[in-house]
Structures are given as C-alpha cells and as structure tokens.
Amino acid sequence: MKKEKITRATLDELEKTMPVLSENEQRNCTGGYRYYDESGMFIEKIGDENEIRIINRTNYNNIKPESGNFGIRDMEILESFSTSLSSACSLNVKEAVIRSIAMELSVNDIQFFYDSSNTAAGRFNTLTGEISINMESSVIGNNNYYDIYLTIVHEKQHKDTTIDMRTDYSELQAYLTVRNHIYFCNCSENYKSSIEKQIGILGGKLNNH
Secondary structure, eight states, X not given: OXXXXXXXXXXXXXXXXXXXXXXXXXXXXXXXXXXXXXXXXEEEEESSOOBEEEOOHHHHHHHSOTTSOOOHHHHHHHHHHOEETTTOSOHHHHHHHHHHHHHHTTOOSOEEEOOTTOOOSEEEOTTTOOEEEETTSHHHHHTBHHHXXXXXXHHHHHHHOSSOTTSHXXXXXXXXXXXXXXXXXXXXXXXXXXHHHHHHHHHHHHHTO
16 A cells, blocks of 8 residues: 655645534533443433443343432432442453444444553454454553544544555554544543543654654
C-alpha cells in the first residue's frame, strides 16, 4: 500500500469528516446506572450515573417498585444487592456483559485477553478480523459503560475502514471517531483525557512528516 503524505491540511480535512457536537448537545448528554443480570443480559437503565451494575435478575424484580419508579431507598437497596463490573467475582459474568455491549454495535464475535502489562484497552486482528478487549485494562476498572462502548467503536473503526490500520493515520482516525461520538461526553474523565492525549500525539507526529 502506498504511504499517503500527511499534511496539516490533510488533518484538517479529516476533522471536517467527523461530526462535532454543539455545546448544548454536550450538556444534554446524560447517563444512568445500567443494570445487567449475571448472564450479561441488559435489564434497565436508571438514575443519573454511567456505572455498570450486575445483579441477580430475581433480586432486581423483587426490589423494583410496582410503579416502576425507583425512589432513593430503592436505589440504595439495588446498590447493596449489586456489584460493579470491575468487582464481579466471575470472569464469565464480566465477559458476558462486554459481549452484550458489543452486540449493540453488531460485533457478535468479541474476544478477550488478560494482560495487565498492556495499556491497550482493545485490539483488532487484521488476519482473523476479530476485535478483542483487554479485561485487565483501565477501561474495565473505570466501570463506565461508555468507556467500554467507545473502546469497541475504536476497534470497529479499524475493522470497517479500508485504511491500513498499522499506520498512525488510521489510528488517528479511530481516535477522532471516538472523540466526536455522541457518547463521548458520558465517558470518564480519565478516558476522555487519554483520548485527547493520543490525538495530540498522533496529530503532532503526522504533521511533522
């Protein structure tokens, strides 16, 4: 594949292809507690946080008020009977929840790897076409649904693009896709900072070529 010459104009053109949210749209982005059962199936989103919670479905149904409206006390009970994704004792449960999130993006063959020494949250295998998530990355530790969702978006961008994913240009495009996604405003501050940092590094490298 012929290497494309990257210029400041090229980067500016790439930015123009990505949708940018207005300040009002950013303010209107809100999240909620997302409850999953122990098989990884999504139950319901309630509250005003972005945290993933795992709970036994029978317990959830028993706690849920007949009106369907959760009060503060109901939320406290739900929290006491549930656990965060990062604290889930079973690896099978963790993987099942990630698999459920991936299926929202039509990624039906998500794979997993466990590497605490690797800072990468995910990877795409060009030979097999498989997307994998690092279950020991900070993205899992953040326990934020949107961090995980956009990590999959990032790797899916590599899978769906015709650009050679081994290039910095391809990586920059994937990070820009994440940063300009409507869900980006709901991500953890750590995740958003890491994305902005990588965009700055890659943009600087390509602009100097």
